[in-house]
Amino acid sequence: MRMLLIHSDYLEYEVKDKALKNPEPISDEQKTGRLDEVLAVFISVEKVDETNPDEVVEKAVKEIEDVASQIKAERIFVYPFAHLSSELAKPDVALEVLRKIEEKLREKGYEVKRAPFGYYKAFKLSCKGHPLAELSRTIVPEKAVSK
Numbered sequence: 001m002r003m004l005l006i007h008s009d010y011l012e013y014e015v016k017d018k019a020l021k022n023p024e025p026i027s028d029e030q031k032t033g034r035l036d037e038v039l040a041v042f043i044s045v046e047k048v049d050e051t052n053p054d055e056v057v058e059k060a061v062k063e064i065e066d067v068a069s070q071i072k073a074e075r076i077f078v079y080p081f082a083h084l085s086s087e088l089a090k091p092d093v094a095l096e097v098l099r100k101i102e103e104k105l106r107e108k109g110y111e112v113k114r115a116p117f118g119y120y121k122a123f124k125l126s127c128k129g130h131p132l133a134e135l136s137r138t139i140v141p142e143k144a145v146s147k
């Protein structure tokens with residue numbers, strides 16, 4: 001998994017077109033979204049993550065929490081982003097991983113939004129520009145689980 005973490009004044013998106021034959025079903029309300037004072041986390045789920053999705057979810061949540069606590073962010077935007085890797089996981093695994101990351105962060109008390117999966121989206125982002133405002137993380141599962 002590759003993550004790009006941007007501490008932002010805001011992130012807003014607008015769904016444009018389908019980018020997959022079967023994108024995640026969304027309500028009209030989910031066609032746009034915005035959070036202010038947010039840690040935006042752009043995530044590419046990778047092929048190697050398919051060997052142990054649950055381990056990768058745990059590690060990703062830990063990394064995100066670690067950054068959020070350093071920058072004192074209470075809101076997190078989980079953003080599916082297929083452009084950080086050339087070894088992408090298949091969509092159904094990727095969506096499941098992203099949903100679990102969203103869910104676990106919410107359980108930990110963060111206000112969380114997740115941008116819709118499988119779409120082209122317009123987005124606006126205002127990076128704060130301080131030394132910890134732009135970070136990247138690479139996460140790999142250590143032990144594969146038998147399917």
Ligand SMILES: NCC(=O)N[C@H]1[C@@H](O)[C@H](n2cnc3c(N)ncnc32)O[C@@H]1CO
Nearest residue numbers: 019044045080081082088089094117118
């Ligand atoms: N910017 C627009 C976009 O990226 N759209 C992507 C993601 O929303 C999603 N997607 C598909 N596979 C993956 C993956 N392995 N990891 C993350 N997202 C994925 O499907 C779209 C087409 O690849």
